[in-house]
Amino acid sequence: MVQPAAIVVVMGVSGSGKTTLGLALAERHGFHFLDADDFHPPENVAKMRVGIALDDADRAPWLARLAALLKDAAGRGEPTVLACSALKVSYRAILAAASPDMLFVLLQGDPAILAARLGARRGHYMPPSLLASQLATLEIPVPGQATLILDCQQPVTELCEAVVARLGLPVPGVEISPVQA
Structure with missing residues (x-):
């Protein structure tokens, strides 16, 4: 029987560091990394490139594809992290x-820091002009068993440690001593 895999969705608006954290979790903790941006259909990319925000109809097939990828990873027992905006409760x-x-x-x-990050980013189709629409669309999850809310300005090592601790996974380089009787 395949053990349940850790499946993590790193979410937030553009510029929050989703890809950076996802890649760090992959590199440091062995997760398979998926970037949701890589799975947008060409029509979505074309809209965003010219500054048109996506609507629910645009996102529906994209979200279905992402969910299928995560379901496959979970079925194989492959720890996976997905960097995805996941702005609305319905998307999540x-x-x-x-x-x-x-x-x-x-x-x-x-928002000012997010805008500065987007302004400094090169070669991405998401223009900084769409940040306001993303912030307006974002439905903040209620902290709970399935949600961890972190400050994107924290060092990536601290963000990784928070995620790994929440999942109850061992932290590399930290030995756990056996209990002495």
Whole structure:
């Protein structure tokens, strides 16, 4: 029997560091990394490139594909982290159906810092002009068993440690001594 895999969705608006944290979890803790941006259909990318915000109809097939990828990873027992905006409760519900033990990690930050990050980013189709629409769309999850809310300005090592601790996974380089009788 395959053991349940850790499935993590690192979420938030553009510029919050989703990809950075996802790649760090992959590199340091062995997660398979998926970037939701890589799975947008060309029509979505074209809209965003010219500054048009996506609507629910645009996102529906994209979210269904992401959920299928996560379900496959969970079925194979492959720890996976997905960097995905997942701005609305309804979007997260679609993703959450892929794995009952999924953890959502919301990276939050000051809008001015997010805008500065987006302004410094090169080669990405998401223009800084769409940040305001993303912030307006974002439905903040209620902290709870399946949600971890972190400040995106924290060092990536601290963000990784918070996620790994929440999942109850061992932290590399930290030995756990056996209990002495």
